[in-house]
Amino acid sequence: MQLIDGKSLSKKVQDYVQLEVKKLKKERGIVPGLAVVIVGDDPASHAYVSMKEKACKNVGFYSIAHKMPNTIMQEEIIEIIEMMNHNPHIHGILVQLPLPAHIDTNRILEVVNPKKDVDGFHAYNVGRMVTGLESFVACTPLGVMKMFEEYNIELEGKDVVVVGASNIVGKPMASLLLNANATVTVTHIYTKDLASHTKRADIVIVGVGVPALIKADMVKEGAIVIDIGINRLEDGSLVGDVDFDAVAPKCSYITPVPGGVGPMTIAMLLSNTLHAAQQVVGKK
Numbered sequence: 584m585q586l587i588d589g590k591s592l593s594k595k596v597q598d599y600v601q602l603e604v605k606k607l608k609k610e611r612g613i614v615p616g617l618a619v620v621i622v623g624d625d626p627a628s629h630a631y632v633s634m635k636e637k638a639c640k641n642v643g644f645y646s647i648a649h650k651m652p653n654t655i656m657q658e659e660i661i662e663i664i665e666m667m668n669h670n671p672h673i674h675g676i677l678v679q680l681p682l683p684a685h686i687d688t689n690r691i692l693e694v695v696n697p698k699k700d701v702d703g704f705h706a707y708n709v710g711r712m713v714t715g716l717e718s719f720v721a722c723t724p725l726g727v728m729k730m731f732e733e734y735n736i737e738l739e740g741k742d743v744v745v746v747g748a749s750n751i752v753g754k755p756m757a758s759l760l761l762n763a764n765a766t767v768t769v770t771h772i773y774t775k776d777l778a779s780h781t782k783r784a785d786i787v788i789v790g791v792g793v794p795a796l797i798k799a800d801m802v803k804e805g806a807i808v809i810d811i812g813i814n815r816l817e818d819g820s821l822v823g824d825v826d827f828d829a830v831a832p833k834c835s836y837i838t839p840v841p842g843g844v845g846p847m848t849i850a851m852l853l854s855n856t857l858h859a860a861q862q863v864v865g866k867k
């Protein structure tokens with residue numbers, strides 16, 4: 584069994600981004616800028632935003648966070664995003680999800696200029712990604728694809744089962760795998776017999792939010808298991824959706840939580856923002 588080390592791969596990507604930022608600054612006088620919009624006081628969302636701000640600082644980006652109260656009206660969020668759309672120092676805009684229930688998330692995501700949509704959530708980018716055209720791609724599934732590339736894991740013809748079908752994780756993951764010629768099954772809460780699918784998969788990718796959902800008897804010997812889930816247990820520890828200790832011995836490769844997909848998500852956000860800035864100067 585080999586661990587897929589998301590932490591060190593993320594560091595490698597971030598070192599590359601840092602180098603490119605220096606070049607961009609020196610040669611074009613441009614500093615990539617990321618704006619984060621966060622609404623409400625969800626502690627997990629605030630923790631993610633601080634991690635993103637810290638990562639931006641480390642690679643030399645300019646970053647700003649627009650923190651808004653839970654009670655804010657939709658139109659006010661739209662105004663802020665429009666402002667960022669027109670701000671030449673901002674190359675990437677990220678709206679931290681989830682948004683409060685009174686806000687129409689799809690409407691908000693559609694306001695972001697697709698050229699600054701570094702999260703890849705705008706329908707324009709989703710459509711281009713599905714079609715296999717160049718686009719911004721959602722950071723978490725993109726991070727998983729980067730892991731496959733780094734570890735020379737071939738996808739063509741492989742049976743891949745994706746567990747979880749959200750717009751930000753499962754669906755884009757499935758599209759990218761399909762574009763890489765894998766045979767993809769997408770499962771979700773209404774799937775009748777989850778184990779019957781995962782048991783025959785060469786690769787299982789799970790992003791659900793249920794600790795230890797994937798047990799040892801649900802994966803075949805030699806499978807590759809990618810755990811996207813992030814769950815905080817009552818004792819404060821962080822676990823994924825896979826019963827890691829029991830499943831790992833059966834796997835050829837597995838990602839840990841923490842230290843797996845999580846750090847890759849941040850790395851791909853930085854990479855997408857760098858690309859957005861490079862596109863402005865016609866470098867990419």
Ligand code: NAD
Binds near residue numbers: 771
């Ligand atoms: P979501 O709630 O939007 O979607 C969950 C999906 O899982 C849905 O499609 C649902 O049908 C499915 N599901 C729920 N229970 C299931 C079950 N028992 N069996 C099979 N399918 C089930 O969540 P999300 O935003 O997609 O996030 C999923 C998980 O991934 C969460 O733990 C989240 O914290 C994590 N996540 C991690 C990263 C990262 O960087 N590693 C990024 C985004 C999300």
